[in-house]
Amino acid sequence: MHNNYYFLRVLASNLRQKLMYARLKQCFSQEKDELVLGFERQNGEEFWMKCCLGPQFSCLQFPDNFHRAGRNSVDLFSDVLLAEVQEVEMYENERAFSLHFLGDFVLLFKMYGNRANIILFRDGEFQSLFQSRLKKDAEISLANIHRPLNQSWEAFQANDGNYSALFPTFGKEIKSHLLSLGYENALLKPRWEILQTLKADLENPTLFVYHREDGVFLSLLKSEAEVLYVGHDPLEALNALYKYHYSIGEFLKEKTQLLAFFQRAQEKTRLYLQDLLNQGSKRGASVPYEEIANIIMAHLHLIPANVNAVELPDFYRDNTIKVKLNASLSASQNAENYYRKSKNYAKELAHWQEQVDRKREEIKLWEERWEQVNQATNRKQLKAFIPLLTKDTSQKAVEEIPFKVFDVQGWTVWVGRNAKNNDLLTMKYTKRHDVWLHARDVAGSHVVIRNPQQKVVPKQVIEEAAGLAAHFSKRQHESLCPVIISSKKYIRKTKDLLAGQVIVDREEVILVPPARID
Incomplete structure (x- = not known):
C-alpha cells in the first residue's frame, strides 16, 4: 500500500512539515530508474529523497545522507535548482502529490505502481519528465488531476451500497479487509458504518511493514503476517520497506525464480534423456544393418526390380523379415547401402552413449544447483546463479x-x-x-x-x-x-x-x- 492514496496523503502531510521553504540544492540520477533530490532546510539541515521508479518496484526512500558518485551521474530538472518549496499538494483521490516551487515550478510525483514518474511543469505547462519511456505522461494536465467525488450517505444509497464508485482508491488490500469484516453480508446502514470506521482509521493510521510468503509490503491495516516495522512516521516506514524489500523480498523472489528455473531444467533434461533411452531400446530391438545386408546378398535372386520392400527368409532368426528398399537401386546396391549404414552404426552408437552420459551429468548438475539455492539464506549466496536466471530468456x-x-x-x-x-x-x-x-x-x-x-x-x-x-x-x-x-x-x-x-x-x-x- 506504499503507493496507495491513503498512505500518500499521510506522506504528503509529513513532507509539508519537512520541506516548506526548503531549497532544492541537488537533483540528479546515477542509477537507472533512480532520481535523487537533495534539499537544504531553513535550519541548515539536509533532507534527501531517493525516488526509485522502476517498472518492477517503485518506492520513495529518505536516507539521512547521500554521497553523489564522481562519475556516471547526470543533473536533471536543472531549471528548478535553488528554488524554494512553497507548498506540498496532495491530489484528491489520486496516487499523486506535488512540490510547488517559487517561480511557478511544480514537480509532480505520479506514484502509479510500475508506471511511476516525476514530471516538471511551469505555469501549468509540461516541461520535462524523468521516465522518458512513459511518453503519455507529457499529456498530463495539472488542472485535471484532482478527482473530487461525492462520498456522502446519499451517494452511497444511490449506488446501493457499492463502495467502488465512491472510493475507487481503496485498492485490493482494503477491499480484502472489508470482506473480512463481513461487509458483503451486511445491510446498507451497517455497511456505511463499517466504511466510516475504516475511513477514520485511515486518517491517522498505524503503519506496518509485513513479511509474507509473496514478499515484503507496507500496510495501513493489521494483519497476521510477520511484522518487520510498526510506527506512525511515513518516512521511517518507507525506509523500512525499502530496506526489507531488497534484503528479504528480493532475496525470496530471486530464490523462488531460481528454484523454479532449475526444476524446469531438470525436467527438460530428464525428458531428453528418456527420449535417448527409448531410442536405444528401439535400436537394440531392431535387426542390425549388417545382417539385413547379408540377407539381401543371400537372396538376390528373390528380389524383383523397382520395389520399395520385400519379404525374405531370415536365416539368423529362422523366420521371415520385411526389408525396406530403395526402388531406384538394384538389390546389390541396396545391400551396399545397408553395409554403409552398418559402418556408421558404431559411430552413431558411440555418439548416442556420449549424449546419454552428458544428459545424466546435466541432471546431476541441475540437482546440485537446486540444492545449493534451496539452502541459501541471503542474496550473496545467490549471486553466482543470477546470470543463469537472466539467460532463462526474456520471452x-x-x-x-x-x-x-x-x-x-x-x-x-x-x-x-x-x-x-x-x-x-x-x-x-x-x-x-x-x-x-x-x-x-x-x-x-x-x-x-x-x-x-x-x-x-x-x-x-x-x-x-x-x-x-x-x-x-x-x-x-x-x-x-x-x-x-x-x-x-x-x-x-x-x-x-x-x-x-x-x-x-x-x-x-x-x-x-x-x-x-x-
Missing part, C-alpha cells in the same frame, strides 16, 4: 528475433527459417566471432552460435548446434549428416548468388545425427 527478447531460437547449454543458437531469412541471419545479425553451421551439399537452414564474448565454444555445444543444422536440412531423416562449421569472418556473399547462398572460405566438417526436436 519478449526471443520474440523480437526473426529466427528460431534455441538454448544449447546456456549458449544462444539462431536458426534461419527460409532462404531470405538465412541471408538476414548470416549477413546482418551474425558477428565476426559467431560460429556458423550448415548441412553440407544440401539445402538447409543457416545455424549460428552467438559468441559476443569471443570465448572458445565447447565441442559439445558445437555438436548439438550441428545436430540442429542437420535437422533443418534435406538430410534430416538420415542417420548421420556431414555439417560445415566455420566462423562468420570466413563467410561472404557476392551479388550473383541466390538468396541463402554464401561462399565459405574456410571450413571444418563433422558427422552428427540430426537433432530430435519435439
